[in-house]
Amino acid sequence: MIKLYYHPSPNPAKVALFLEEAGLPYEMVPVDTRKGDQFRPEFLAINPNAKTPALTDGDVTVFDSNAILLYLAEKTGQFLPQDTPKAHGEMLSWLMFVATGIGPYCGQAVHFSRFAPEKIPYAINRYAREAERHWGIIDERLATRRYMLGDGYTLVDMSVWGWATRLSFAVGENWATLFPNVKRHTDEISARPAAQRAMALKDQFAFKTEVDDDARRFLFPQNTHLRA
Template identity: 45%
Template sequence: MIDLYSWPTPNGHKVHIMLEETGIPYRVIPVDIGKGEQFAESFLKINPNHRIPALVDPDGPGGDFALFESGAMLIYLAEKVDSPLLPKDPATRYRALQWLMFQMGGVGPMFGQYNHFAAYAPEKIPYAITRYRNEVRRLHRVLEKRLSESGYLAGADYSIADIATFPWIRNPDRRGIDLNDYPAVKRWHDAIAARPAVARGVEVLSQNQRSGPPTKEWRENMFGTKQFQPR
């Protein structure tokens, strides 16, 4: 059984969904990032980058196998069970990997920066907010173009590229986005949200979802000097 160290964030939800889709047995070990549990020595042995998610597979290569970075984890889990979520056809496979990297290098970082500057930064910097808002909208336009041509990101079938991207498209109001302005993205989003495994995946650790204004402790652990201390 895989031990999954996670928290209810978009990156955590990617792996929750993947495990539910594949049926791989797993146990969730919560890592409360608002309380700084990602900095614990026990977790740093698994992920020296102190980010969730991370996993340990007792039946991995060479026995206990630790892995971090959600994109790498999606590939690993697909290959572990020979899942069609990572296509075999070379052209479709590389399209899936292409769109996975698009999410990892574009959607996640840019959406995250917008959320930070628009919602959490102690000083509202118009230049930063405008820059990342424009990038969020541009990335939605890229997705709209692709999904106007294709049922899913890699082609006709659902893949790890869709699993990686979907959690970042959820809750569009947090980024000032109306999905009705992107009808192909909305069609895609709604089709994925209707999948039973996806519904189960986004419920994992949902009872731990933060509500209310962020506390001083939460801000310090998420954005403060603890992030930058040598470890």
């Protein structure tokens, strides 16, 4: 049985979407990162990076959301592009673009604008502009095709969707005006029954929502020494 170690945030959401789309049976294991569950020894044995999501499939362990998507796609043969070198190259490029660009810059934009103990204008502007630049590239890509790799819905679209559903939080309420093609793409995927089921997973457990001092200690342990 597949086990998905889950928290209601963008990266686990994309994996949940794939599992629901593929119709794979799985067990969801909640990891409440604001309570420090990610630092429990049993979770660190699965993901030494102490981040969600992680996935186990028998004796297979995979962490990093994009690695999990690729593993599941290859396991099932679903939501992959055409079997050509060109299509394979595009898939890997865009999947890594989300992993190394969209995710980190959105995450840092949110951190410095909302959670950093000190509001640093340079850092806020730096990450906000880079997040917008990366999403502008996605928007331009979607201006000329229905999905990220063309006419077919793939794991790359799921990877983009996970972060796009949080764009109002990361970029601002005007994100749909800035990125109309991303909005169209996000709305289409969010209307899918599998996406509705994936989004409803967060309601199965009472995850902590407030970011109090304890939560900050677990979410940003490297900054603990900065707090009196």
